[in-house]
Amino acid sequence: MRLTGVGRRYGPRGPWVLRGVDLDLPASRLVRVTGGNGSGKSTLLRLIAGVDAPAEGRVTGRPARTAYVPERFPAALPFTALDYLTHLGRLQGLRGAAARDRAGEWLERLGAARHARTPLAELSKGTSQKVAVAQALLAAPDLLVLDEAWTGLDTASRAVLDHAVRERVARGATVVFVDHEPRRLEGEADAEYAVTQGRVRPGPAPGSRRSAARVRIVASGGRTLPADLPGGTAVVPGPGDATVLTVPADRSDALLGALLAASWHIHHLAPAGAERNDEEGVRV
Numbered sequence: 001m002r003l004t005g006v007g008r009r010y011g012p013r014g015p016w017v018l019r020g021v022d023l024d025l026p027a028s029r030l031v032r033v034t035g036g037n038g039s040g041k042s043t044l045l046r047l048i049a050g051v052d053a054p055a056e057g058r059v060t061g062r063p064a065r066t067a068y069v070p071e072r073f074p075a076a077l078p079f080t081a082l083d084y085l086t087h088l089g090r091l092q093g094l095r096g097a098a099a100r101d102r103a104g105e106w107l108e109r110l111g112a113a114r115h116a117r118t119p120l121a122e123l124s125k126g127t128s129q130k131v132a133v134a135q136a137l138l139a140a141p142d143l144l145v146l147d148e149a150w151t152g153l154d155t156a157s158r159a160v161l162d163h164a165v166r167e168r169v170a171r172g173a174t175v176v177f178v179d180h181e182p183r184r185l186e187g188e189a190d191a192e193y194a195v196t197q198g199r200v201r202p203g204p205a206p207g208s209r210r211s212a213a214r215v216r217i218v219a220s221g222g223r224t225l226p227a228d229l230p231g232g233t234a235v236v237p238g239p240g241d242a243t244v245l246t247v248p249a250d251r252s253d254a255l256l257g258a259l260l261a262a263s264w265h266i267h268h269l270a271p272a273g274a275e276r277n278d279e280e281g282v283r284v
């Protein structure tokens with residue numbers, strides 16, 4: 001998807017919060033947005049997610065299946081956690097039973113299953129945030145927009161969300177995130193944009209570490225995956241009996257070594273995101 005000449009201000013005479021934003025958000029990419037307090041990060045994320053419209057410019061090519069975790073979750077709705085998630089699952093195109101099953105699975109995965117029948121208004125802040133995250137992951141979105149989605153989660157559910165992000169990207173989704181913790185998914189973002197003075201500029205915000213590219217490896221043949229895969233490795237089933245693994249480029253040697261040591265056969269290795277362009281890959 002793409003933002004072209006996008007601007008947003010609140011009210012016809014309000015100051016421009018964002019102006020002249022041109023942004024490409026291709027498939028299979030993890031994109032980090034940085035910027036100071038009040039710089040307009042949440043405004044940008046709302047425009048990308050489509051929950052807000054630009055005052056000028058255009059947003060094109062947004063995937064139909066889009067999910068968004070807002071900075072503040074509207075927790076006062078008159079539903080239990082499970083009913084709310086089931087309802088949202090249906091809105092996102094899941095059929096009745098599947099919506100409820102998926103809702104239950106995500107509550108379980110995030111360690112909130114015992115709150116399934118608790119009204120949203122009675123949930124603790126942490127559990128409420130788990131519901132906010134679950135609603136975004138229910139229907140396997142092709143665009144996932146996360147505004148400080150890790151805030152308030154416990155360590156285990158932060159790891160679940162990290163894993164879900166890698167899995168979505170490995171399956172072709174675009175994931176755009178803001179997080180105050182600079183080490184969040186460190187070295188894993190394919191692109192970083194800084195919001196400063198109403199503009200969105202490519203590259204890390206001053207002082208932050210440059211993000212690294214990812215490498216995609218298609219492998220098969222091993223019985224089980226080695227237990228000690230390098231940090232940041234995402235694993236999804238590939239075509240036939242193959243497995244697709246993506247890893248930060250600086251850890252690809254370690255991953256290859258681990259796979260080969262476990263008798264895996266490497267079919268293909270390429271920069272992540274270039275998988276539709278085989279000639280860019282290296283056949284092994």
Ligand SMILES: Nc1ncnc2c1ncn2[C@@H]1O[C@H](COP(=O)(O)OP(=O)(O)OP(=O)(O)O)[C@@H](O)[C@H]1O
Pocket residue numbers: 010017035036037038039040041042043044071
């Ligand atoms: N609904 C709104 N109505 C009026 N002004 C708004 C609205 N939402 C945001 N703003 C203003 O737009 C500017 C950017 O806000 P935004 O929340 O996008 O920034 P941010 O970078 O996400 O901030 P933070 O880091 O504090 O979350 C701020 O000056 C804010 O006051």
